[in-house]
């Protein structure tokens with residue numbers, strides 16, 4: 209391995225790739241940017257921008273692969289501690305720490321996937337919106 213390869217691999221990520229599992233659609237998040245901020249840049253009609261502070265629960269997602277960090281408190285009325293431990297979180301209060309795969313849950317499914325074909329509405333996770 210050439211010395212330069214070590215330097216390149218040790219460099220901090222400039223962005224992380226986020227994949228929506230239901231549609232395989234992808235977008236990028238800058239480090240410390242929330243999953244919802246990146247999702248909003250998709251420019252898709254219907255992506256809700258609610259309270260942006262973890263209070264309304266509209267942006268509930270499940271991180272099914274990859275790691276994330278909290279950017280602030282999430283309302284326990286919308287995400288229990290047990291759910292959060294399983295990666296069920298509010299996208300406005302979480303930033304990816306790696307490339308991640310995210311499943312959109314609850315009320316946001318209907319708006320995000322409107323006109324997108326066959327969304328995964330009706331999956332067991334659809335019942336997790338409170």
Ligand code: FES
Pocket residue numbers: 257258259260261262263264265266267268298299300301
């Ligand atoms: S936008 Fe309200 S909880 Fe995320």
